[in-house]
Amino acid sequence: MSAVSHSRYLIIGAGSMGLSAAHYLAQQTTETIQVLDAYSPPHDQGAHHGETRLIRLAYGEGAAYVPLAKQAWALWQAMAQEAGQALLMPVGVVNCGPSDDPFVVQVQESADQYQLALETLSGDELNARYAGWQLPAEMTGCVESQAGVLRIDRIMRWLRQRVSAQAQIQLSTGAGVVRLEALDSGGVLAHCADGRQFSGDRVLLSSGQSLQPLMASVGIELPLTRVRKTFAWFECDERYTPDQFPGFSINDASGIYYGFPNIEGAGFKIGRHDGGQPLPPGEPLRAFGELEEDLAELQPVLDRYFPGVGALRHGAVCQYIRTPDEHFLIDECLPGVLVAGGFSGHGYKFASVLGHLFAHWLFDGEKSPLLAPFSAQRFSSPGFE
Known part of the structure; x- marks a missing residue:
């Protein structure tokens, strides 16, 4: 059994949400941020690959998304300025x-x-x-x-480069997590298929298709x-x-x-x-x-x-x-463990703002009110089918 590599911050899943969260978290803390991915982002095994995604502010899926969309638009523009390249095409x-x-x-x-x-x-x-x-x-x-097209390949490659260039972020690729153990003090111990083990006190689990089986390994069933x-x-x-x-x-x-x-x-x-x-x-x-x-x-x-x-x-x-209602699933499902998934085909446009909010939540423990509609508790409420 390999030694456990421990860090205060652990992000499992380096797709759009995980890389964005690591990018913004590094602006708030000098502590090590450990990021794990089963492959090597950007790749075609998640939901973040491809050339383009739509971004729009008037939102047919529900008005609760509009404040997030407005902040996402501003953050994509700021990211494009930092990257020095066009990441958003305002074609309407x-x-x-x-x-x-x-x-x-x-x-x-x-x-x-x-x-x-x-x-x-x-x-x-x-x-x-x-x-x-x-x-x-x-x-x-x-x-x-005020809507248009996000350039996904450019965004993901820039985020990967940006994260890789920051000494405090440790990106481990080929680190497919197969099982979690909840820690008594909060956070989890993550077991990888190759025997490596990583633990974290504050954890973001944004691992796409593996999200459901990983949470099932700690006794939590998610409707994904x-x-x-x-x-x-x-x-x-x-x-x-x-x-x-x-x-x-x-x-x-x-x-x-x-x-x-x-x-x-x-x-x-x-x-x-x-x-x-x-x-x-x-x-x-x-x-x-x-x-x-x-x-x-x-x-x-x-x-x-x-x-x-x-x-x-x-x-x-x-x-x-x-998810059953096709709205996001974002919650602290275990102490110190933030779960982000169920983006149901319309989540990428929010990766900038959600990464920003996840970073704050990991750092100071405060969940933004903008994320309240996406709690896992709604699936156990009376009348939900």
């Missing part, structure tokens, strides 16, 4: 759907509540503004100018589901350049879809937010195209709404870690 986002669609209604209500700039247009008006749309007249679109998701890039014409077409989400009878303009010639990108194939932690993701629905669920939407989009270039797979 359009959320489309029937006028009575709950998501569209919530986007409008959250904008009203927080006085966000939002323009509501009919399908015909959207078609006139953006030549790349082919929407029915009865469709409603909410146009948000791992889901295989796909997205793809397609040929497109000049109507879909970033100066001509925004990021978007669209809800129709067949599902909930999201997408991006043609950024740097990569092609028109689209994915489906709902649906997907549940699978257990650790099971390999089947490649794009191995299931018939991978392309079949995208093509009708492209044919229906996007007249300038053509043949498939290539597709990819990723994973969502979902």
Whole structure:
């Protein structure tokens, strides 16, 4: 058995949340921060890989996200300035759907509540503004100018470089944690598959698909589901350049879809937010195209709404870690152990602000009120199904 490497701060999972938290925590303390990852970030085994994610402030998933989104936007801008490169493209986002669609209604209500700039247009008006749309007249679109696209590859590579350059942060890769032991004094002892052991007094567990089994090893069952998701890039014409077409989400009878303009010639990108194939932690993701629905669920939407989009270039797979209500799960589930997961496919845009808040929580023990809606206690409350 190897000797235990102890540090006051231990972060298990060096994805977007873990690296962001380490980055901000190093600004508050001179003590050692130990960060563990089963692979070597950035990698394609979590939920942080890929080129792009949408960021928007008017939030159809609920108004509680808006204060976080506003802070995240400011922190991404500050991070871009520090990095000396463009990490955020303010191309705008359009959320489309029937006028009575709950998501569209919530986007409008959250904008009203927080006085966000939002323009509501009919399908015909959207078609006139953006030549790349082919929407029915009865469709409603909410146009948000303070929104856009995060450059994920750039962000993750810069965070990795930034964290690796700070002497007080010890990043251990290939450190796949397979079991936890709760410590009487608070915190945990983490056992890695290769025999290494790490302990920490103040711990952030942000380990994606391994979050559920690791917490089960200390007797805590979390209601998390791992889901295989796909997205793809397609040929497109000049109507879909970033100066001509925004990021978007669209809800129709067949599902909930999201997408991006043609950024740097990569092609028109689209994915489906709902649906997907549940699978257990650790099971390999089947490649794009191995299931018939991978392309079949995208093509009708492209044919229906996007007249300038053509043949498939290539597709990819990723994973969502979902909670039953698709809201985040963020809580201190053991003394000194902060759990962050269940980001349900819409969490990356908040990685900057959540990393900032996790850093404060680890350092001073104070949980931000902005995180209150995401407590694990909601799943055991009366009436929750």
